[in-house]
Amino acid sequence: MSQIRKDLEDLTTQILVDNDLMYKAPIDVISLANLYDIKVYGIKTKNEISGAITYDKDEDYFEILVNTNNAKTRQRFTIAHELGHYFLHKEMLKDSNMHIDALYRTTTDMKNVDTKELEKEVDYFAGALLMNRELLEKLSKEYGIEELAKIFDVSTSAVIVRMKVLGLLC
Ligand SMILES: [Zn+2]
Numbered sequence: 001m002s003q004i005r006k007d008l009e010d011l012t013t014q015i016l017v018d019n020d021l022m023y024k025a026p027i028d029v030i031s032l033a034n035l036y037d038i039k040v041y042g043i044k045t046k047n048e049i050s051g052a053i054t055y056d057k058d059e060d061y062f063e064i065l066v067n068t069n070n071a072k073t074r075q076r077f078t079i080a081h082e083l084g085h086y087f088l089h090k091e092m093l094k095d096s097n098m099h100i101d102a103l104y105r106t107t108t109d110m111k112n113v114d115t116k117e118l119e120k121e122v123d124y125f126a127g128a129l130l131m132n133r134e135l136l137e138k139l140s141k142e143y144g145i146e147e148l149a150k151i152f153d154v155s156t157s158a159v160i161v162r163m164k165v166l167g168l169l170c
Contacts, residue, residue, distance in 0.1 A: 005124060005165075011087065012128040023135055026153035029079040037061055038086060040079055042068035051078035052100040053085050055093050062086055062093070073155045077126055084125030089118065127162045130154050140168050 001009075016022045019035055030040045043049075043065050052065045064082040066075050078101065085099055093099060101119075131152050139148060140163060149156045163169035 004121060008121065008124050008128055009133055012125060013132060013134075015087070015129065016132055022132065025131075025135060025139075025151050026076075027080075027130055029076055029083065029130070033064055033079065033083055036083075036086065038064055038083070040064045040066060042066055042075075044068050048102045050074065050101050051082050052098055053082040053093060054098040055096075057094075062090075071155070073149075073153060073158070076130065076153060077155070077158060080126035080129045081122050083129065084122035088122060088125065124165070127158060127165070131159070131162045133166060136162060136166065137168065 013022070015032075016024075016027070019032060021027055021032070033040050038061070041063065045067055046069060050067050050070060054063050054065070055061075056063065064079055064086075066078050066082075068075065070078070081101060082099075085093060089099075131148075131154065136148070136152075139151060143151065145156050145159050145163075148159045152159065160169060
């Protein structure tokens with residue numbers, strides 16, 4: 001496992017421990033965001049936007065928007081993804097107005113950064129936050145993918161990606 005991934009495992013585990021959420025599933029990502037004074041708003045839009053995170057310079061707070069037209073599991077992953085931006089790129093976001101995540105596309109005015117790499121890291125963060133490594137390793141000995149998806153309230157494809165990355169699935 002690369003150093004970046006190790007760091008992301010450590011960071012997400014620390015966030016869960018700090019908030020007494022270790023070994024819990026599913027993780028309530030909205031309540032978790034609220035604990036960091038981040039409000040989460042649903043937006044109903046037919047376009048391809050999955051979510052966004054914005055920083056209000058005047059009031060000094062972050063807000064997450066999520067497209068409620070998407071499946072519930074997708075919305076949870078999006079919120080976890082936006083939380084990833086908060087924990088990993090807080091200072092960068094403070095200099096930009098809004099970070100928008102859409103299908104195949106990310107819009108942001110973060111300059112001189114490889115956004116593709118950032119998005120990959122943030123997706124890794126989201127998977128690790130929703131499916132803590134230790135808990136997933138333990139539960140995957142007892143349950144199949146469909147059941148794990150229900151336990152963690154994520155899509156089956158999210159379970160598969162996470163299990164592959166942890167070497168729990170070939
Ligand atoms: Zn993003």
